[in-house]
Amino acid sequence: MNLTRKAVIMNQEEMRRAILRISYEIIEANRGIADLVLVGIRKRGAPLAERVQKHLKEIEGVQVPLGVLDITLYRDDISAIGANPLVESTEIPVSIENKVVVLVDDVIFTGRTVRAALDAVMDYGRPRSIQLAVLLDRGHRELPIRADYVGRQVPTSLREIVKVCVQETDGSDEVTISEIGEE
């Protein structure tokens, strides 16, 4: 696939501020952090959830339980071309019965990843509620799913690719937008 990089739409500082704001919004919406469980969706939701956990600790002084979710077994949308589904571990270290689960992911697009994540979480227990935090919402939903906490809304075309890079796996923090070129 021929990709042309168009712009950096978030730099390291902008990402930090967005995640910090999301952390405050989570506290505000839930009137504190009692009963919260953070669950990052692999891959890039996991390090972002860890950052939210760190902010919550700094603000409220309490460590919120953190899990990581692999949704490969639950997906319905990996295309035959170029996809190589790889099952990795899911670790949710506490019971989520009657807890408020906050799912964290990098981008919300069609909504299918979140649908798969909801199924996966339900197989682990029955939370009181499930909320969703994303760094970016790029539109084009195919399912009636929305995020509760959004770092930035980014209008995109279907020819564009939004890529979130994080220090932990990519060596730097930035969000870029690229366009798929003509074949």
Next chain:
Amino acid sequence: MSRGNEAILTRGSEAVMNRVATKPVSKRGEVAMLPFKHLISSNQLTPEVLSELFAATDHMKNVCERRGRSPLLASRVVALLFYEPSSRTMLSFQSAAQRLYAGVLFAQGKESSALKKRETLHDSMSVFSGYCDAIIMRHPDKGSAEKAAAACAVPFINAGDGGNEHPTQALIDAYTIHKELGRLDNLHVAFGFDPLQSRSIHSLAFLLAQYPGSEFTFVSPEPLAAGREFLNTLKKSGVTCHESNDLAALKDADVIYLNRLQEERFENSDDFERYRRLYVLQPEMIGPKQRLILDPLPRIDEIALAVDELPQAAYFRQAHNGVAVRMALLVTMLKGVGGGAREED
């Protein structure tokens, strides 16, 4: 029984196993999660495949403990064809399928099947492929799994083909060793006491032979010693192999893997009666060096009841892993994923 009866081990051919560099794509355009369509031999269970299956098994254990069931295979039907008696393999596959909400079809015993009416395995599998989304078969004949899979339009799982292989048992064994000891490489495993005829021993040995530093000791009465072809295959894979008819040879192993003498494969019942009393693991044979004792069960005499008290005795934990392991295998083999995807969603 004579050496002439030595097991001829057939291992799934490349073509039938659909071993491909990229993952198979079904007629619905779905990508399989594993790099094969049919599971015939444990040599398909490579370290890469095991890493995915172990992650999926951990997930299934959590699902079983926390919710009991998951609707992951609610739209699928699996057929259990058991042409040779089985209780734990059949029941654990049934439990696995039902915990995933899959429909289950049953056929048990050759007597009640069309095979009795001389229908070929090929024809049976061609027909049953149209009834279900996967076929799980146990059959008394060596090599029957490969023949059956060749006629299957849907994923096929070998649940034991005579004295040949039992790859899903090897998967349970490997998962248990990995859980208990944290690794599968550089292990000295002592296998007893019927390496000639035990398909569970064959399949676990083939699986572990893929890992560096494997060393195997086969302990058995001389007439039940491991087949030459089997040993040669292991040696070619780089495994250091020893043989002994003395129970003292168990003392150097990290893992002791025992399986009952395969009574149904003995031609002479006197031989069976004689050997079953000679080869029995006793607690005094176990020291701190030996870290794990496994047995695919059922047990006849190969492990004294007093061994159950030892912390190394892991065979009941091993058995309990069976359902989650088979759930993981069913989901990864049956639930392809397809449709139009976007990379970053």
